[in-house]
Amino acid sequence: xxxKLSAKDFLEKGKNIPIIxxxxxxxxEQGHIPGACNIPIFTNEERALVGTKYKxxxxxxxxxxxxxxxxxxxxVFVRRAKKIAVDGEILIHCWRGGMRSxxxxxxxxxxxxxxxxxVGGYKAYRKYIRTSFSNPTNLVVIGGxxxxxxxxxxxxxxEMGEQVLDLEGIANHKGSAFGALGQADQPTxxxxxxxxxxxxxGFDHTKPIWTxxxxxxxxxxxxxxxxxxxxxxxxxxxxxxxKSERIKRLVKEYACFEIDILKQMCKKIEKxxxxxxxxxxxxxxxxGDFATVADITLDYYDKAYGHGLGTxxxxxxxxxxxxxxxxxxxxxxxxxxxxxxx
Numbered sequence: 001x002x003x004k005l006s007a008k009d010f011l012e013k014g015k016n017i018p019i020i021x022x023x024x025x026x027x028x029e030q031g032h033i034p035g036a037c038n039i040p041i042f043t044n045e046e047r048a049l050v051g052t053k054y055k056x057x058x059x060x061x062x063x064x065x066x067x068x069x070x071x072x073x074x075x076v077f078v079r080r081a082k083k084i085a086v087d088g089e090i091l092i093h094c095w096r097g098g099m100r101s102x103x104x105x106x107x108x109x110x111x112x113x114x115x116x117x118x119v120g121g122y123k124a125y126r127k128y129i130r131t132s133f134s135n136p137t138n139l140v141v142i143g144g145x146x147x148x149x150x151x152x153x154x155x156x157x158x159e160m161g162e163q164v165l166d167l168e169g170i171a172n173h174k175g176s177a178f179g180a181l182g183q184a185d186q187p188t189x190x191x192x193x194x195x196x197x198x199x200x201x202g203f204d205h206t207k208p209i210w211t212x213x214x215x216x217x218x219x220x221x222x223x224x225x226x227x228x229x230x231x232x233x234x235x236x237x238x239x240x241x242x243k244s245e246r247i248k249r250l251v252k253e254y255a256c257f258e259i260d261i262l263k264q265m266c267k268k269i270e271k272x273x274x275x276x277x278x279x280x281x282x283x284x285x286x287x288g289d290f291a292t293v294a295d296i297t298l299d300y301y302d303k304a305y306g307h308g309l310g311t312x313x314x315x316x317x318x319x320x321x322x323x324x325x326x327x328x329x330x331x332x333x334x335x336x337x338x339x340x341x342x
Contacts, residue, residue: 001109002105002106002109002115002116002117003114003115003116003117004116004117004119005091005116005117005118005119006119006124006128007118007119007120007124007125007127007128007129008128010091010093010116010118010125011033011125011128011201013091013116014033014035014036014091016086017086017089017090017091017116018037018084018085018086018090018091019033019035019036019037019091019092019093020036020037020038020039020081020084020090020091020092020093020104021033021036021037021038021039021040021093021094021122022039022040022041022092022093022094022100022101022104023038023040023094023095023100023122024040024042024043024044024047025038025040025043025044026044027095027122028040029188030188030190030191031126031187031188031190031191031193031194032122032191032194033093033122033125033194034194034195034198037084039077039080039081039104041066041070041077041094041100041103041104042066042069042070042100046069049065049069050062050065050066050069053065070103074107077104077107077108078107078108078111078113081108081111081113082111082113085113087114088112088113088114089113089114089115089116090108090113090114090115090116091115091116091117091118092104092105092108092115092116092117092118093117093118093121093122093125094121094122095121095122095123096120096121096122096123096124097117097118097119097120097121097123097124098121101117101118101121102117105117126190126194129193129194129197129200129201130193130197130224130226131226132197132200132201133196133197133200133224133226133227133230134226134230135205136205137203137205137209137230138205138206138207138208138209139165139208139209139210139211139230139231139233139234140208140209140210140211140234140235140237140338141210141211141212141213141231141234141235141236141237141315142154142210142211142212142213142236142237142238142239142334143212143213143236143237143238143239143305143309143317144213144238144239144240144241145240145241145243145246145298145301145302145305145306146176146246146250146297146298146301146302146305147241147245147246147247147249147250147294147298148239148240148241148246148249148322148325149241149249149325149327149330150212150213150239151166151168151169151174151212152327153239153327153330153331153334154166154210154211154212154331155327156327156328156330156331156332157210157331157334157335160331160332160335162208162210162331162335163203163204163207163208163209163210164209164210164211165196165199165200165203165209165210165211166211166212167196167211167212167214167218167223168212168214168218170187170192170195170196170199171186171187171192171218171219171221172184172185172186172187172219173186173218173219173220173221175214175215175218175219176301177265177266177268177269178254178262178265178297179218179219180219181254181257181261181265182257186219186220186221187221188221189220189221189222192218192221192222193224196224196227200227208338210334211231213231213236213238214231215308216228232312232314232315233314233315234315235315235316235317235318235338235341236312236315236316236317236318237318237320237334237337237338238309238317238318238319238320239320239322239330239334240319240320240321240322241322241324241325242323243295243298243302245324245325246294246298246325247291247294247295247298248291248325249325250290250294250297250298251290251291251294254290254294255290259285259286262285262293263281263282263285266278266281266282266285266293266297269297269300272300272304273296273297273299273300277296277299280292280296281293281296281297284296318337318341320333320334320337
């Protein structure tokens, strides 16, 4: 018998039972449930053909064409499903929980498997995770000027057993014009949200959840409105690290990249830095003087962040002076500081 599950129950069961996404490769690439396996009923081109047949002819004609296209692949679908099933169980979904997933579930049941369907399909899953970002939570936002070591502080918090939402880690981007250097390709905004949702649903929301202060975008991806609103209402612990310490960190993180690449990154913010400063940055790069380049770029980033910090009206902002760039010590200091606030 084919079992039908809500998005919540589907994801819970998906922790142990494989999820099969039967949508096209293009749909899957745009965004999917993390960990799902794509066994597409139609290729991208086949789905386009069926859709055209539906529009220009009729539903019956489209169904017949679909059967012609899928028929030769049925045994392949079953073999792949049996290879990944756990004790014969498998979870299946399509876009809206309609004909594609229903047909695949029938096929798998006929082949002796025990399929479960996601009611409402991927669309219902998306609604479920988006709604979850509006639920009551206990976010704590770590802010501070560029080069303050916030990301490494988050990593230390994780090691200390704290709950951490690493937005930049999930986005594969450090948030600035230089943020893509050394990073993997960014996910789509849709899949970024799916990855966030996977982490978010695993938190105990009665306890603190640490995250980094970000603008609405992290590179090319966007933080959804419900989560961003939560971030802007949460207490902000802004660590104020001396500029000299921050310059050291930036040199350590970026001096390893090729000069031409660093020049390209500086060029991206030329309108904000000004032509003379960019020229000076280029000259410094040619001389191997990375500290001066960091100093020049921080002039812009510090002013921008300082202005943004001063305009926060929806959250409590706590400026915390930090003498040294010591991520482990600073992480512990923030834990103790927040406990006193509470």
